[in-house]
Amino acid sequence: MTPQLTFLGAAGTVTGSKFLLESNGARVLLECGLFQGAKSLQERNWTPPVQASTLQAVLLSHAHIDHSGYLPRLVRDGFDGPIFCSPATADLIGIMLPDAARLSEEEAEFRNRTGATRHQPALPLFTEADATRALGLVRRVAFGDAFTPAPGVTARLSMSGHILGASVVQVTTAGRRLVYSGDLGRYGVAVMRDPDPVSEADTLVIESTYGNRLHPSDDGRPILVEAVQRAVSRRGILLVPAFAVGRTQELLFLIAELETAGQIPRLDVYLDSPMAAAANAIYTRYPDEQDPRAAGRVPSRFHLAPTPGDSKRLNELDGPAIILAGSGMATGGRVLHHLRRRLGDERTTVLLAGYQAAGTRGRLLRDGATTLRIFGEEIPVRAKILATDALSAHADQREILRWLRQLARPPQATWAVHGEPDAAAALRDAIARDLGWRVAVAADGQRVAV
Numbered sequence: 001m002t003p004q005l006t007f008l009g010a011a012g013t014v015t016g017s018k019f020l021l022e023s024n025g026a027r028v029l030l031e032c033g034l035f036q037g038a039k040s041l042q043e044r045n046w047t048p049p050v051q052a053s054t055l056q057a058v059l060l061s062h063a064h065i066d067h068s069g070y071l072p073r074l075v076r077d078g079f080d081g082p083i084f085c086s087p088a089t090a091d092l093i094g095i096m097l098p099d100a101a102r103l104s105e106e107e108a109e110f111r112n113r114t115g116a117t118r119h120q121p122a123l124p125l126f127t128e129a130d131a132t133r134a135l136g137l138v139r140r141v142a143f144g145d146a147f148t149p150a151p152g153v154t155a156r157l158s159m160s161g162h163i164l165g166a167s168v169v170q171v172t173t174a175g176r177r178l179v180y181s182g183d184l185g186r187y188g189v190a191v192m193r194d195p196d197p198v199s200e201a202d203t204l205v206i207e208s209t210y211g212n213r214l215h216p217s218d219d220g221r222p223i224l225v226e227a228v229q230r231a232v233s234r235r236g237i238l239l240v241p242a243f244a245v246g247r248t249q250e251l252l253f254l255i256a257e258l259e260t261a262g263q264i265p266r267l268d269v270y271l272d273s274p275m276a277a278a279a280n281a282i283y284t285r286y287p288d289e290q291d292p293r294a295a296g297r298v299p300s301r302f303h304l305a306p307t308p309g310d311s312k313r314l315n316e317l318d319g320p321a322i323i324l325a326g327s328g329m330a331t332g333g334r335v336l337h338h339l340r341r342r343l344g345d346e347r348t349t350v351l352l353a354g355y356q357a358a359g360t361r362g363r364l365l366r367d368g369a370t371t372l373r374i375f376g377e378e379i380p381v382r383a384k385i386l387a388t389d390a391l392s393a394h395a396d397q398r399e400i401l402r403w404l405r406q407l408a409r410p411p412q413a414t415w416a417v418h419g420e421p422d423a424a425a426a427l428r429d430a431i432a433r434d435l436g437w438r439v440a441v442a443a444d445g446q447r448v449a450v
């Protein structure tokens with residue numbers, strides 16, 4: 001029987017990646033991501049996408065929560081098979097899943113304390129104990145090694161260059177070859193290596209986050225210089241909401257390079273994210289996945305704020321200085337109290353250095369919001385908001401096409417996923433126009449032959 005693939009998330013949207021592969025009785029979940037961003041999306045996390053106990057295995061492309069963050073819930077709901085991923089991905093989810101669980105528990109506790117819930121009592125989506133159990137199911141597979149997630153299904157990971165450990169997943173079953181890009185990285189960027197080429201696919205699933213965009217030709221240095229210079233001239237804070245994994249390491253690397261080159265003065269840098277600090281340590285363990293310039297040497301000249309109290313004390317800090325804090329889209333985390341403290345101050349510069357999903361505070365700021373709601377308060381936006389896609393960890397349209405051109409022959413079917421509707425449609429059109437392939441945008445819940 002022809003294998004089937006069902007798009008259970010990241011179809012028509014960016015987050016919640018989950019794809020069910022069925023082949024002669026084998027049932028394997030590709031990705032196990034959390035829906036993030038708009039409330040209507042987050043609510044989908046409460047509806048089981050699949051009966052967890054019927055799955056034999058999960059394959060993860062990389063550690064980002066929109067690809068891995070549903071694992072503790074899947075385990076809570078009865079999944080107890082192996083979870084296959086690269087060694088660096090295993091290390092990274094080792095810090096990220098417990099952190100996601102703590103956030104979920106804190107939010108439930110907050111809702112119960114404040115009565116901000118329709119549910120009595122509000123429950124966490126999953127707990128730290130669920131995350132620990134999920135981590136106990138992880139099996140590390142090195143890049144290039146073949147493995148068997150379920151009977152009749154073999155798979156192999158190759159490097160996608162998106163963040164440490166990020167993989168392109170190649171699955172062979174019933175004589176068919178499925179290639180899933182995961183999140184595709186970029187060519188010639190500061191920290192990560194270029195994506196590995198893939199030569200053959202019968203069915204290809206390609207991400208389309210930036211399918212309608214071309215990134216700036218620079219690597220983010222000019223806007224970083226502009227942001228630091230503004231902080232210096234106004235004696236203000238440069239506040240950067242940054243993903244703990246990937247973006248933070250790249251920013252630290254670029255700041256260090258610009259200082260060494262004399263393009264910016266040496267300011268105090270505060271890394272207000274224990275998870276980013278833990279991720280730094282993991283980056284130093286995998287130099288081979290990185291560009292030779294970086295090669296695991298994460299700069300260490302910054303101040304840490306280990307406790308929430310240390311973080312709050314940064315409210316007293318006078319500029320010029322740089323604060324990096326999560327989360328990257330200002331949906332939660334310590335960056336929120338910094339934004340509350342600093343947004344109303346025109347000396348502040350906020351640099352949005354990554355993808356800002358629809359419905360997030362980061363997106364509202366990027367779109368020019370004049371006030372922002374934080375902890376129930378409307379905060380006026382007087383700070384200078386700068387934004388760039390130059391530091392993106394995702395391939396843009398041209399880079400996606402460059403990667404696709406390396407295939408020896410066109411796949412029989414190509415499906416665009418992991419993009420907002422405009423981005424996915426634009427990538428579909430570009431693939432059809434430039435490569436002449438059969439390509440469509442995957443619809444939510446759609447089941448297709450592999």
Ligand SMILES: [Zn+2]
Pocket residue numbers: 062064162183
């Ligand atoms: Zn990602």
